[in-house]
Amino acid sequence: MVLKMALDRTGNGYLVDPTIWSLDIMHEMAAEDDITLTDSMVMQIEKAREYFDENSSVPPIRTFSKYVGIDKKILFKEWLTGPMKPITKYGGMPQPTGCV
8 A cells, every 4th residue: 555645835836845856746746736647748847847957947938839849829728727837836846937
């Protein structure tokens, strides 16, 4: 039997300690939020983490869209909201500026 411990998250749902991030934690956070991540969403989260590691910043949506080669409209449709907030939240990154 595997016991899941509650993740320590901020009021906006971001990890209090982003150093604990893993793919399992990503899926657990999404499940806590009643979100099922598709393979495409997971790829986007991994690409955002890659961008963050290389640039020490969260990419703006226009830059991210080009980085992953997916039209912005498709990203918005896939996430049903502004895509960068859930991508960074489930990716264990800081909340992008301009996101409320």
